[in-house]
Each structure stands twice: as C-alpha cells, then as structure tokens.
Amino acid sequence: MTAEVADAVVIGAGPNGLVAANALADAGWDVVLLEANDEVGGAVRSAEVTAPGFCNDLFSAFYPLAAASPVIQGLDLADFGLSWRHAPSVLAHALDDGRAAVLSRDPAQTAASVEEFAPGDGDAWLRMFDQWRQLRDPLLDALFTPFPPVVAGLRIVRALRIAGFLDLARLSVLPVRRLATENFDGDGAAALLTGNAMHADVPPDAAGSGVFGWLLCMLGQDVGFPVPEGGAQRFADALAGRARSRGVSIRTSARVEAVELTGGRATGVRLQDGxxxxxxxxxxxxxxxxxxxxxxxxLDRLPGRMRRDLERFQWDHATLKLNWALDGPVPWAARGAHGAGTVHLGVDVDGFVDHAADLTVGRVPERPFLLFGQMTTADPTRSPQGTESAWAYTHVPRGSLDDPGALDAHVDRMTAAVERVAPGFSSHVLARSAQSPEDLSSADSNLVGGAINAGTSAVHQELVFRPTPGLGRPETPVPGLYLAGASAHPGGGVHGACGWNAARAALRTERAWAGARRALLRTAWGRVLGP
Incomplete structure (x- = not known):
C-alpha cells in the first residue's frame, strides 16, 4: 500500500488539532488531519441524547476562553457559520437558603449582587475589575503564547510597574479562599470566585486556585460565557470548515496506532487499519x-528522564455528567438563577473545602458541588419553545464510580442537590441521560478516565512543569513531533492555544532548518567557486 504524503500530519480533530491544522495551512503547508471518531470536535460536540428536538452539548458547553482567545478570534469563524449567543446573565451561585450571587456582563450589576451579602463588597469588586482592565490584553497574550511569554511579560510590567507586578505574582499563587477573605466580607463574592476556581481541579485552599477563579470571573464580565448558536458542534464544524477551505484533508474514523520514526525523527503515522x-x-x-x-x-524510544517523569504525571479528577430535557424552566428558588446560563450549586463557601477534601482523599462527596448549564436560556434554538435543555456535572475521585451502584447513588446525590435549590425540579424532567467517567473516556479518548483537563491544573504541573518538568513548550524529545493537546501549556479549556503553539513551534523549527540549509549551501558553493 502506497503511503499518503503531506507536509504535516495532525493527530486528533479536537479544537487544538483543528487550530493547529488551520495555522499550518495558513502558512502554506499541506496538512492531513486524522480523527479517530466519526466526526470532528473532540470535547466540542453536541447531539440529541435526551429527547427529540433537544440539543445537548456532550462535553464542553460555555466558552469564555474561546471568546477571549486571540487565537480563536483571529480565525474569523463567523465566516464559517459560528454565531455566539449569551444568556441574560453569565452565572449565578445558588445557595440552599434561597439567595444567589450573580455574575453579570455589567460589572456594576455584579457589584450590586455581592453588595447584598456585605456592605462595601460591591466597591471592592469594582476595584478588582479595574485591575483586570489595566492588564487584560498583555495578560491574555501571556496566557495564550508559548512559555516563557517574554514580550507579554514586559508589557505587564510596564502596565503595572514593579509593585503591581508583584501583586499579580502573588495572586498567581494565592489560594482562592484567601483571595476572597482578603478582599470581601460576605459570601457572595467568595462564592463566585471559588465556584469559578473549582472549574479546575485545584482545591480552594491550594496555591494557584485564586488566579483561576479571578480569571474566569473577570472574563465573564468582559466577554461573557458565550455558547455557539445551535450547539457546540457548530463551533467544531466552523473550525473544520475553515481548515478545509485552506486545503486541509480531514479524515474521520481514522485512528492513529503509532507515530513512525526514522533515524529518531517523527516522519509519519501508522493507522489502525494498516x-x-x-x-x-x-x-x-x-x-x-x-x-x-x-x-x-x-517508552523505549524516549530518554530515561522522560520515562521517569511520566510516572509522576497526575491526572485531574474524573467527571460525571447528567443531561436533561425539561418541559419548562428550572424552578429556582433564587430569583437571580433564572436568567443565568451557568449555575453553581450544592455547597456554600465552606462546603467547597469539604467537597475538595473528599476528592483529595479519594472519597465520593456526600454533598457534591455541581456546575449546571441552562442551554436554552443561553440559546433558544437548543429546544422547543417553553422548554429547557440542561445539564450538570460534578467531579469524583478517579475510579470511584466503576460500580453501577456507586454511580446510581451519586446521580441521586446530584439530583437532590438540584432539588434543594430548585424544589420540584424532578417533576419537569421529560428525559435524562447520564455520562459516567467511562462514557466520557469512550466517547473521547483524550478524556482519560473522565479527566477533562488532560492532567491536573495544580501548580506543580503547570508552566515549565507541564506536562513534565522542562521548558513548558510543545517540542518533545522526538525531533519533528509536537504536543498539541491540553497536556501542553497552557492546559485545559477551549482556547486553541495548545494547538496554535505547537504549529508555531513546527513552523519556527522548519524556518530555522531552512536557514541553516541555505547557509550551508552558500558556504559549500563559496568553496567550489573560490574567491
């Protein structure tokens, strides 16, 4: 069988793989993109899994990082059918006592919400947002570019001066629980910050959790938590459509079995079908x-140091997700939760710590923290008028739900958590489907054991430690092979930066080799032709 030949092979048509293929094609490379599943998207896909007419996002659903990412914004995906929609409010944290803290795209409205929990917290929130506006652009550039972000880092220093830069450095390692207590008196702001920090797998009293909560709260007020009109699949399809328009050959149902090496260099791939x-x-x-x-x-083709480092690689927690078709709006007790695209629920400020402690010791939480999505509230095309397409997910210890009885028990805990803040919720359920950690892994092999971030977001596996101690870059120990997935810096989330950075590294290496070859030829011809 004659092998197909291209300038580059991209393995995996998740958002990072699709971005990498687009970037290489824009540079004039001939690209083949291989996807194991029968459709593109990776963890950006949607389908009808509950009831006819109800569109359910199977994995990711809200995309603040995509909306903020200069990588995604630079692709002009509106030309390929992508349209963003927003819920009336970004996010609410619904408490069991009937109150809710609400994050709005208008910082003044967010401030008014947290002010209800403690006088003075509104002004403190606005001061925090002013800090964000001061450093937004260079910070996002630093986040989404290869490590170390030298140019963006210098811009941050110029914007903040030395004292401000040191405050930012402290924020980057501050636990979110400490961040909240230093700046606010009430539980409203603390709930918003901590709930957003818990989108990652970093405990609220652990170093580095503060910057996750702060970043997502600020992005929520800046760009919102948008959703693709018509379902997450529209986002993936837009990326694929753009790639095809640039000549990328996308092959689905094409599982890669091995990366082939010649003389120690990556020179292609072998597929499962031979x-x-x-x-x-x-x-x-x-x-x-x-x-x-x-x-x-x-492993036998890797340096001994890499083999040892891989033994220390730490996964993030597993995920259990429920999807619902509802015959009407969710009956939230808290007025502020009704218009929110995302709702956090199940715990109060102290309950976050209990939930995280359970996960740390490998115990299934009795009172789980849930992220709840109201997709029709955000995008009315997701289900028939007057109904709601909804989902919720929570984290569990890896392997803890392998027994069907344990799975069913935790589904009941999740449902009970929703009922506490939305009494009568279950009476509105037309249909429900569950995605266990194993289901998630089976549907997308990158979600190993139900881990959605391709490795923990804890500080010991970020920056120069991601995925293993090194340079925090997409280059690998194998020449010609680049890590373009979320195990690379800057990690999980739908922002495309991992794929973009890998493509840039490949292009930069090729330019360096081309320059070296030209210099070698000039030297050789000079010797032949003489002075």
Missing part, C-alpha cells in the same frame, strides 16, 4: 501526553 501517512516536516499530536508517549511513540 494505512500510513508520511510527514515531510512535522507530526502534531492533539493527544494527552501519557497516551502520546507510551502508546503512540513507545
């Missing part, structure tokens, strides 16, 4: 790091 695709210049893998190195490359 086919091969050769890469003249580079192989980019939108794959979790352990699967890339252990399964596709092989």
């Amino acid at each position: 086919g091969r695709v050769r890469a003249r210049r580079a192989v980019l893998a939108d794959v979790d790091a352990p699967s890339l190195y252990r399964d596709l490359v092989g």
